[in-house]
Amino acid sequence: MSVLIFVELDNGSIKKTSLEAVAYGAAVAQTQGTSATVLAIGNADSSELAKAGAYGANKVLHANDAALSNENAMAYASVLAAAIQQEGSKIVILPKSGLSDAMGARVAAKLGASIVSGVTELPDLSNGFQVKRSIYTGKAFATVEVKGDIKILGIKKNAIEAQEGSGTATIESFSPSLPEGDFTAKVINQEKASGELSLTEADIIVSGGRGMKGPEHWQPLLDLAEALGAATGCSKPVSDLDWRPHHEHIGQTGIKVAPNLYIACGISGAIQHLAGVNSSKVIVAINKDPEAPFFKAADYGIVGDVFDVLPRLTKAVKESK
Amino acid sequence: MKILVCITNVPDTSAKISFTDNNTKLNKAGVQYMIGPYDDYALARAVELKEKSGGSITVLNVGEADSDPQIRKALAIGADDAIRVNCDPQDSYFTAAQIAAVAKDGNYDLILMGRESIDFNSGVVHGLVGEMLGIPSFSPVMKLDIEGNTAKFAREIEGGKEYLEAPLPLVLGCQEPIAEWKIPNMRGIMTARTKPLKVVEPVDVNNLASLTAYSLPAPKGACKMIPADQAETLITLLKTEAKVL
Numbered sequence A: 001m002s003v004l005i006f007v008e009l010d011n012g013s014i015k016k017t018s019l020e021a022v023a024y025g026a027a028v029a030q031t032q033g034t035s036a037t038v039l040a041i042g043n044a045d046s047s048e049l050a051k052a053g054a055y056g057a058n059k060v061l062h063a064n065d066a067a068l069s070n071e072n073a074m075a076y077a078s079v080l081a082a083a084i085q086q087e088g089s090k091i092v093i094l095p096k097s098g099l100s101d102a103m104g105a106r107v108a109a110k111l112g113a114s115i116v117s118g119v120t121e122l123p124d125l126s127n128g129f130q131v132k133r134s135i136y137t138g139k140a141f142a143t144v145e146v147k148g149d150i151k152i153l154g155i156k157k158n159a160i161e162a163q164e165g166s167g168t169a170t171i172e173s174f175s176p177s178l179p180e181g182d183f184t185a186k187v188i189n190q191e192k193a194s195g196e197l198s199l200t201e202a203d204i205i206v207s208g209g210r211g212m213k214g215p216e217h218w219q220p221l222l223d224l225a226e227a228l229g230a231a232t233g234c235s236k237p238v239s240d241l242d243w244r245p246h247h248e249h250i251g252q253t254g255i256k257v258a259p260n261l262y263i264a265c266g267i268s269g270a271i272q273h274l275a276g277v278n279s280s281k282v283i284v285a286i287n288k289d290p291e292a293p294f295f296k297a298a299d300y301g302i303v304g305d306v307f308d309v310l311p312r313l314t315k316a317v318k319e320s321k
Numbered sequence B: 001m002k003i004l005v006c007i008t009n010v011p012d013t014s015a016k017i018s019f020t021d022n023n024t025k026l027n028k029a030g031v032q033y034m035i036g037p038y039d040d041y042a043l044a045r046a047v048e049l050k051e052k053s054g055g056s057i058t059v060l061n062v063g064e065a066d067s068d069p070q071i072r073k074a075l076a077i078g079a080d081d082a083i084r085v086n087c088d089p090q091d092s093y094f095t096a097a098q099i100a101a102v103a104k105d106g107n108y109d110l111i112l113m114g115r116e117s118i119d120f121n122s123g124v125v126h127g128l129v130g131e132m133l134g135i136p137s138f139s140p141v142m143k144l145d146i147e148g149n150t151a152k153f154a155r156e157i158e159g160g161k162e163y164l165e166a167p168l169p170l171v172l173g174c175q176e177p178i179a180e181w182k183i184p185n186m187r188g189i190m191t192a193r194t195k196p197l198k199v200v201e202p203v204d205v206n207n208l209a210s211l212t213a214y215s216l217p218a219p220k221g222a223c224k225m226i227p228a229d230q231a232e233t234l235i236t237l238l239k240t241e242a243k244v245l
């Protein structure tokens, strides 16, 4: 009956959004009077996996078959379904991400389970099993009654304040058999920027729009991002023009982010861009046009030229350290 | 090659969202509708693939009659025929089961969808349909070519791209830059009127999740403006007031 939580690994570390999923799952387990089991797939040290205990997990199932070295959502789904069966889980928690959505979907179809993605709060159990989820790309919320016998929830970043405690988790290796049908696709090549901060994980994002004038002018933005330990993003035209790589594109048709701090530099604030950033805690807009719509969505605004303001902010950050 | 493209009928990306009937219904007054932008990319690539190697494109929507203008637009862009499963879908599992039922009958080589719908933003219907049909699913796919019975494609992974090859049939969730959005031309619009749009009733599937109420985010407070010549004070405010540094 254990609540089962899937965690994503990045170079052997549990991702921050996944630790939130653990805290969420542990909180749900507590209301259900049951335990919380974590499933981790891929390479990781037991000391790292034990960290899940500090966020409330009782047990970690570790699947580390060499066949699982690529993020193959179909094979991952087979592993998750086997873990659900072994643990007799009725509630499954995943961090909201492309990988987790894909594997959660395959598992839901395998087991006839409810799947609700984009959950923003702990469930309300006072009247059935209701969750609040984000819809219309962050412009609204829906309350959803989850009716399946097995319930799979994809939770959004910041759905819960994850606090590190002193709990510990036991670690068991887990190696279910993997159906051949999960491996019909061949990976030909991977192009991956290494050592780059991930946008969906980042606490701070510095993002640039067409106001940055061209790829050769990005340095002031990169400098501020480096001083802040921030990830970098951009608007759609910027990636369409190849000024920045596509995986930095934020918004309605790009990545949706939810950092503590989003700094928009020379971005007008079109509704499609805002749709990707409206879950940020604090938004700063820097734009030379006082009428730029971004100021209506921002908490702090500076009307000014990015090429004047950015270097000064970088200097101020360095001096304040 | 037979391609099925699944499209959603969604409020325009610039629409203001509000609710009526005690927060149980979307307020449709003044809201323009569009084909989901990711679905539109899928459709555009389907049209290009058909132009290159022939075949047929069927568009499918699970929705009510107010989807018909978007379905006609898809026909004008280049689909050959259309199917609408007549119901108001609220649950991903239910929607996927409807799509899978249609797909089983049609024996499609390729089922193209958007990476996500922009009303529910779930990103799960492709995986559900793939599993229901017992075929692989991938998302988000940003490049796609078909050679014989093999799909050669790239999907976005965190911080980069992965290039894959897989035998058909497949379900793919698409995103840019797989193709450029297409605008229907006059000839397309004329012929779309006479292309077949079949309306079918849903198969019997339980709703495994149902919407009970909507709500809006708390309104944002006023933006605190900092004069450009005192830009440095922003850093202090972010530390002491907003407490995010």
Ligand SMILES: Cc1cc2nc3c(=O)[nH]c(=O)nc-3n(C[C@H](O)[C@H](O)[C@H](O)COP(=O)(O)OP(=O)(O)OC[C@H]3O[C@@H](n4cnc5c(N)ncnc54)[C@H](O)[C@@H]3O)c2cc1C
Binding pocket: A208, A209, A210, A211, A212, A234, A235, A236, A237, A238, A249, A250, A251, A252, A253, A254, A265, A266, A267, A268, A269, A270, A271, A272, A273, A276, A286, A287, A288, A289, A292, A304, A305, A306, A307, B013, B037
């Ligand atoms: C269906 C659809 C989906 C879309 N999806 C997305 C999406 O996911 N993400 C996205 O970003 N957009 C998206 N768009 C596009 C969106 O509508 C806007 O066109 C886009 O966000 C504008 O990008 P921008 O702000 O960088 O450029 P612009 O609108 O050109 O704005 C540039 C801004 O920079 C300011 N500026 C110029 N020079 C300076 C300077 N020296 N210092 C300071 N400020 C300066 C200007 O005042 C202006 O406000 C979508 C559009 C559609 C129709």
Ligand SMILES: Nc1ncnc2c1ncn2[C@@H]1O[C@H](COP(=O)(O)O)[C@@H](O)[C@H]1O
Binding pocket: B006, B007, B008, B036, B038, B039, B060, B061, B062, B063, B089, B092, B095, B112, B113, B114, B115, B116, B117, B118, B120, B121, B122, B123, B124, B125, B126
């Ligand atoms: N009601 C629907 N009718 C047809 N296709 C749909 C429907 N809902 C979702 N889809 C397809 O599934 C994709 C993913 O949707 P979602 O899982 O809701 O984010 C969409 O981009 C569409 O291609």
